[in-house]
Amino acid sequence: MHASYSYIPLTKVDQQVSQESGFAFNSPILIDLLKSLSQEAHHEILDICPANQGVIDAFSSYHCKLYLPGCVKALCEMISDDDDTENKLYRVFTKNIGFTKKQRASLNVILLWDLPNYLDKQVMIGLIKYLSHHMHERIKLHFYIHSQQQMPASPGSYTILPEGKVWLENSNDTMMKSPLYFQEALLTLFHPFKVKRSMLLSSGLKEYILEL
């Protein structure tokens, strides 16, 4: 939360409603991203989180193909000293959503939610490298980074609510040390992407959107 950002202005969003095992929060960058999508054009969207109705509904008014590989667990289990990471990524995406070297997608949007906090750095780099074969030149990457010392021990479940907020649910009460990525470190993970916009949310998450 107190990270020194040299060139990206931060904005605070102050509305947060606590409820049961999760909470709703404003995610202005994500909502702006949805607003920016053309109603006429065809979009290809990859949501890395398990499939849920909120995300389906959010994109249902667009001409789009929504890829839902549901591979968070498989990705989190991958480790950097595994020489086979590239092949494992290939197998996960081929098996779950039919990505192959010949059958390439042209992704406009990738929703990573809070996954970058949990992936091994080399796996994250490998994931971006792998997905680069399936990206449209105007691709946008969206994700959240934990800005506090501690974060939930497993990735949360995110869904887009009809009223334009994001619902975060995390059934795991256990906490772990967060990687506390600074912007420079993030850009190393997401090379060659650049930060288009970032925002500090009152929940302690930093919302990012990157583009090439």
Add this chain to the structure above:
Amino acid sequence: MIDMKQFKDNVSSKIKAHHEQEIPEAHDKETHAVSVKTNAMAIGSSIHINGDVTGNEDLVIQGHVEGTINLKGHNVTISKSGKVKANIDANQIIVEGELTGDMNGDEKVVIRASGHAYGNIVAPRVTLEDGAMFKGSIEMEPRQGQVANDKSPANIMQNKESTDLKVAP
């Protein structure tokens, strides 16, 4: 190729009896009312089919089917006990059991809480209940009049955002 009418003639009495027992449980929810019609054909839980299924009536699958299912204009329901490895082309496809294959629903595809579906969906409407498992892709075309309607998050947020945002000091 398995023709539904011929298949029905052979096993109708046994299957119909089985199916009628299943219907009350399926009437709880609104969407079931459409999917499980009393005149729907059923493939019983002990039946395994390998091949192509075609026909002109609704189908409820309680058993195992491998191949293709082409029931254009009709509804296909895979019950909790149903296990299907097939591409399905139908009006409505409702998955309560297990399905591996592509789903082409002219009206909608519904994956219930108990459902596990792996494949690609092409349908104007897709419903994924809480607890449902789905891996694959969904290709959606907005319904007429839905484009830029009031329910779009983009439109909802248009006015809200100005009050929610504060510039950090």
